[in-house]
Amino acid sequence: xxxxxxxxxxxxxxxxxxxxxxxxxxxxxxxxxxxxxxxxxxxxxxxxxxxxxxxxxxxxxxxxxxxxxxxxxxxxxxxxxxxxxxxxxxxxxxxxxxxxxxxxxxxxxxxxxxxxxxxxxxxxxxxxxxxxxxxxxxxxxxxxxxxxxxxxxxxxxxxxxxxxxxxxxxxx
Amino acid sequence: xxxxxxxxxxxxxxxxxxxxxxxxxxxxxxxxxxxxxxxxxxxxxxxxxxxxxxxxxxxxxxxxxxxxxxxxxxxxxxxxxxxxxxxxxxxxxxxxxxxxxxxxxxxxxxxxxxxxxxxxxxxxxxxxxxxxxxxxxxxxxxxxxxxxxxxxxxxxxxxxxxxxxxxxxxxxxxxxxxxxxxxxxxxxxxxxxxxxxxxxxxxxxxxxxxxxxxxxxxxxxxxxxxxxxxxxxxxxxxxxxxxxxxxxxxxxxxxxxxxxxxxxxxxxxxxxxxxxxxxxxxxxxxxxxxxxxxxxxxxxxxxxxxxxxxxxxxxxxxxxxxxxxxxxxxxxxxxxxxxxxxxxxxxxxxxxxxxxxxxxxxxxxxxxxxxxxxxxxxxxxxxxxxxxxxxxxxxxxxxxxxxxxxxxxxxxxxxxxxxxxxxxxxxxxxxxxxxxxxxxxxxxxxxxxxxxxxxxxxxxxxxxxxxxxxxxxxxxx
Amino acid sequence: xxxxxxxxxxxxxxxxxxxxxxxxxxxxxxxxxxxxxxxxxxxxxxxxxxxxxxxxxxxxxxxxxxxxxxxxxxxxxxxxxxxxxxxxxxxxxxxxxxxxxxxxxxxxxxxxxxxxxxxxxxxxxxxxxxxxxxxxxxxxxxxxxxxx
Numbered sequence: 126x127x128x129x130x131x132x133x134x135x136x137x138x139x140x141x142x143x144x145x146x147x148x149x150x151x152x153x154x155x156x157x158x159x160x161x162x163x164x165x166x167x168x169x170x171x172x173x174x175x176x177x178x179x180x181x182x183x184x185x186x187x188x189x190x191x192x193x194x195x196x197x198x199x200x201x202x203x204x205x206x207x208x209x210x211x212x213x214x215x216x217x218x219x220x221x222x223x224x225x226x227x228x229x230x231x232x233x234x235x236x237x238x239x240x241x242x243x244x245x246x247x248x249x250x251x252x253x254x255x256x257x258x259x260x261x262x263x264x265x266x267x268x269x270x271x272x273x274x275x276x277x278x279x280x281x282x283x284x285x286x287x288x289x290x291x292x293x294x295x296x297x
Numbered sequence: 298x299x300x301x302x303x304x305x306x307x308x309x310x311x312x313x314x315x316x317x318x319x320x321x322x323x324x325x326x327x328x329x330x331x332x333x334x335x336x337x338x339x340x341x342x343x344x345x346x347x348x349x350x351x352x353x354x355x356x357x358x359x360x361x362x363x364x365x366x367x368x369x370x371x372x373x374x375x376x377x378x379x380x381x382x383x384x385x386x387x388x389x390x391x392x393x394x395x396x397x398x399x400x401x402x403x404x405x406x407x408x409x410x411x412x413x414x415x416x417x418x419x420x421x422x423x424x425x426x427x428x429x430x431x432x433x434x435x436x437x438x439x440x441x442x443x444x445x446x447x448x449x450x451x452x453x454x455x456x457x458x459x460x461x462x463x464x465x466x467x468x469x470x471x472x473x474x475x476x477x478x479x480x481x482x483x484x485x486x487x488x489x490x491x492x493x494x495x496x497x498x499x500x501x502x503x504x505x506x507x508x509x510x511x512x513x514x515x516x517x518x519x520x521x522x523x524x525x526x527x528x529x530x531x532x533x534x535x536x537x538x539x540x541x542x543x544x545x546x547x548x549x550x551x552x553x554x555x556x557x558x559x560x561x562x563x564x565x566x567x568x569x570x571x572x573x574x575x576x577x578x579x580x581x582x583x584x585x586x587x588x589x590x591x592x593x594x595x596x597x598x599x600x601x602x603x604x605x606x607x608x609x610x611x612x613x614x615x616x617x618x619x620x621x622x623x624x625x626x627x628x629x630x631x632x633x634x635x636x637x638x639x640x641x642x643x644x645x646x647x648x649x650x651x652x653x654x655x656x657x658x659x660x661x662x663x664x665x666x667x668x669x670x671x672x673x674x675x676x677x678x679x680x681x682x683x684x685x686x687x688x689x690x691x692x693x694x695x696x697x698x699x700x701x702x703x704x705x706x707x708x709x710x711x712x713x714x715x716x717x718x719x720x721x722x723x724x725x726x727x728x729x730x731x732x733x734x735x736x737x738x739x740x741x742x743x744x745x746x747x748x749x750x751x752x753x754x755x756x757x758x759x760x761x762x763x764x765x766x767x768x769x770x771x772x773x774x
Numbered sequence: 775x776x777x778x779x780x781x782x783x784x785x786x787x788x789x790x791x792x793x794x795x796x797x798x799x800x801x802x803x804x805x806x807x808x809x810x811x812x813x814x815x816x817x818x819x820x821x822x823x824x825x826x827x828x829x830x831x832x833x834x835x836x837x838x839x840x841x842x843x844x845x846x847x848x849x850x851x852x853x854x855x856x857x858x859x860x861x862x863x864x865x866x867x868x869x870x871x872x873x874x875x876x877x878x879x880x881x882x883x884x885x886x887x888x889x890x891x892x893x894x895x896x897x898x899x900x901x902x903x904x905x906x907x908x909x910x911x912x913x914x915x916x917x918x919x920x921x922x
Contacts, residue, residue: 373839451893495906497906
């Protein structure tokens with residue numbers, strides 16, 4: 126999906142807010158201690174609201190992400206063209222060209238060990254991925270809207286040549 | 298006491314050695330240290346298994362000591378388990394140093410048997426070494442759980458079920474719920490036995506395949522069991538160390554921390570979600586049974602609820618306006634909670650399936666677990682060590698030492714961790730001996746950060762030795 | 775009939791079931807079904823182990839070293855479920871029956887020694903052991919694939 130940079134921003138916001146809030150709670154009024162009972166009474170009241178908020182955020186996050194699940198059963202692609210991808214130490218056998226702007230499906234498997242089929246968009250962002258496993262075929266439904274050269278890198282440790290296992294295809 | 302120090306000192310020693318290995322690996326990725334890929338993956342295998350074993354050994358020592366007041370444990374069994382750990386670590390080291398094993402801790406079947414550059418005996422010895430560590434871990438879990446069952450007369454009371462559902466009757470009878478550290482030990486031991494069973498099953502299957510290649514293994518099955526074990530084991534190191542919060546923070550803040558209904562219920566949640574959250578490791582296996590992908594996301598979210606609503610929230614309530622003195626020990630506990638929340642947030646984002654597409658097996662993964670282990674689990678263990686030493690000597694470190702340790706471990710830690718996140722978000726894969734851009738640049742920054750961490754750790758070591766050699770004013774709490 | 779006697783009945787019935795290879799000779803089962811049948815035999819041995827060694831719930835119990843057989847016996851049982859040996863055992867009923875008795879004995883040892891240490895622990899150790907034996911059917915010595 127290529128949303129790595131967005132996730133990084135989200136994370137930085139969450140991390141900074143969390144660190145600031147925790148420092149504030151720990152340091153605020155540190156010089157004027159209160160009895161534990163007073164802190165607890167307020168704390169328990171806040172905790173109920175906090176629990177509600179956490180649960181609502183968790184439920185909302187789950188529901189909102191559902192439409193974006195990458196799986197074949199979640200992304201209907203009837204009539205899509207299938208392309209076979211076979212991974213082996215340390216190369217991919219795959220089509221040189223795939224069509225743009227039509228739903229397609231990669232049928233990904235491996236001849237030896239577990240590999241990862243990671244597709245990087247022309248701008249360098251990780252765009253989609255699926256595992257390449259021996260004995261199994263993983264179906265990756267996808268649609269490319271940007272034309273150009275897509276780099277494929279192995280995204281599951283597969284042995285001494287793992288870092289050099291890459292290839293690519295053109296989207297036209 | 299003896300068990301605790303044996304385990305913690307052994308764990309921290311392994312940690313120190315693996316820290317050096319880790320710095321070497323990052324420096325190699327930065328292009329500063331010439332390490333060939335074969336050696337790189339051997340050292341990465343050692344670093345991964347070594348670190349998690351180090352955290353587990355130290356965490357178990359801490360947990361053992363904290364629950365030893367409430368339940369009757371047999372120190373001889375802990376020493377026997379320690380022998381298993383030592384033999385396992387030895388086997389792993391021999392396998393890596395002399396055998397050049399390099400299929401990493403995950404060793405997803407059939408990786409350690411196909412296209413290898415090392416002799417078959419190294420794979421076998423590695424498998425046996427890891428199995429011995431698991432066996433030692435299961436022995437401790439069985440001992441903890443058995444002693445808890447004896448003390449509380451059954452799992453129901455050990456988990457506080459009667460306390461939660463029949464509270465009035467329970468309290469009228471003058472009974473008390475299990476202490477927070479006992480609840481942590483119950484979670485660790487039950488989940489540990491389940492995780493250990495998964496790990497040993499796939500481990501035995503791999504050993505069988507090693508001895509007799511006719512024994513085939515289903516790759517998807519092996520992957521599920523490997524991650525069920527791996528995730529549970531790594532996650533439980535935190536719940537071992539967490540017991541330290543429940544005991545040490547009340548000492549630092551001079552406040553009381555008791556089991557409450559929310560804490561007990563939170564433990565039930567943790568007990569369940571730690572076992573099933575591992576499905577998030579298989580999000581990119583589209584052949585996995587669909588339902589568990591959804592369960593993976595939900596349980597990863599819910600696993601965080603007890604942490605943010607009960608444990609860390611409760612820890613902050615203890616600290617807030619308590620007039621706590623910021624010694625090294627108490628600072629480590631506070632910083633550990635911060636690191637836990639930050640690393641946990643990164644984990645939650647990665648456990649969100651649409652984001653996982655962009656992050657799975659990138660440097661984001663080591664980013665989050667290095668945060669969790671280095672700025673979480675390790676700090677709780679160091680926190681406990683320092684609170685004990687400070688209590689014993691009735692003295693604490695001066696501002697200069699605190700600044701050096703703080704800048705090294707927290708400042709250096711941030712400088713070490715942030716590059717992992719940035720490169721991960723840019724799609725740089727993990728476990729690459731040679732990384733594509735912008736990996737090498739950030740590996741360089743991370744190496745500098747890791748060197749600062751090393752300085753902080755050494756300063757803490759010197760300070761720890763100074764405190765340990767100071768005359769004892771009173772027995773440690 | 776007390777718990778202990780029920781335990782003896784369970785172990786007798788399980789032992790009888792272990793002799794099936796003599797009756798149903800040359801039965802060629804898929805490995806995964808064979809694993810599941812072994813899991814059932816182990817469940818019999820494990821339950822018997824708990825019933826025979828059960829003691830009243832109390833804080834007293836045996837030595838912590840009971841935990842060593844309780845932890846190791848399930849591992850040995852998994853080794854005794856060596857899948858590539860199943861073909862041989864199907865041709866040799868005596869060996870097959872010995873394998874069955876080994877599995878039952880190991881399961882019995884695991885739960886009985888766990889129970890000797892602490893009442894209730896046998897159920898947990900036994901549960902983990904049966905989980906291993908049942909889970910083995912999905913991938914130990916077999917591979918399924920998704921065939922597409």
